[in-house]
Amino acid sequence: MSNIALLAPTFSGFSGIDRVVENQARQLVARGDTVDIFAFEADMEPPPDANLHIIGMPKSLFWQRVYRLLLPLDYFKNSRIAAQLRDFDIVYSHQYPMNWLAFQAKKHFKVKYIYYDYGITPPEAFSTFAERIYMRIFNSLSILTAAKADAAISISHYLHNELKKDTGLISEVVYPKIDTGRFHPGIDSSAIRQKYGIASEPLVLYVGRISPHKGIHLLIQTFLEVQKQIPGIKLLIAGKHTFADYSRRLTSMSNSSIIFAGYVPDEDMPAYYAACSVYATATLWEGFNLPLAEAQACGKPVVAFNLGPHPEVVLEGKTGYLSPTGDVRAMAAAIRSLLTDDAAREKMGKDAAEFVKEKFG
Secondary structure: OOEEEEEEEEEOOOOHHHHHHHHHHHHHHHOOOEEEEEEEEEOOOOOOOEEEEEOOOOOOHHHHHHHHHHHHHOHHHHHHHHHHOOOOOEEEEOOOOHHHHHHHHHHHHOOEEEEEEOOOOOHHHOOOHHHHHHHHHHHHHHHHHHOOOOEEEEOOHHHHHHHHHHHOOOOEEOOOOOOOOOOOOOOOOHHHHHHOOOOOOOEEEEEOOEOHHHOHHHHHHHHHHHHOOOOOOEEEEEOOEOOHHHHHHHHHHOOOOEEEEEOOOHHHHHHHHHHOOEEEOOOOOOOOOHHHHHHHHOOOOEEEEOOOOHHHHOOEOOOEEEEOOOOHHHHHHHHHHHHOOHHHHHHHHHHHHHHHHHHHO
């Protein structure tokens, strides 16, 4: 039995990273380890027999980003948290700036530091100069502090290769586990369709943060292309808004067939996946893409750009389609082909559920 600390910037249902943290905590507790989760803020309860410690940070999203970047300068908080970590056997860091705290525990108290690698969004995936500058600094600090780790775990082979290139670390690849007891075909979705006034119309779903690098502007462009030939189609976008200017831009692009659901609790997500005809994402960068796998687990064919880890998560032509990155017309054609061929869509959805259960279940 080991004393293990899991460090994550947040512990929230809206974050794919945090759901990996929650699952890791469950697995460690189940094998008999003592588990403590440390996060700046949280809106989830820890798994039974795990402990949650709230570190605290500013309330404003702007100042949260600044604080995360500059945490190494907060000497008193760094010292206090490092002292709390001194009696642990292993500290897992789930993303910068927690890497810095893990490194301090390693440096001062000889605690083993394991970096959990979700990758780092490239600056060019963001739309404004300020965002790109911020991400360049964030990425540099992430790489610098990740390189201090004793060992690393990557959530895809794509990230394994990127981490080796950036830091020299040779990571173990551990795919996020999909709970096929929760995410599976045949879930009742009538309440979701009723909630948004969608009867039998074809529905395209996206799940994830409303952030520039998620390419939601490209997804909306894609949807509008599809709508020209399938007028009754709807697009449901489920996710937390984190960039106000970007959200306003998306609203200005949208019409009445595009629905912004906002943040959806994790416990409701299986029914949302079940409600859609096709799951689609135009994200410009991912380390794994948890919703892409969850949608397939629910028996839904998927459409995404052919980038990063997506060839590991989707079987091209069998469980979904991977379009050239940024090619809105190709993505629109893939969605349209699925919506106009019921037999192909159902077969692909069945194959998708079986694939996820075998590879990620």
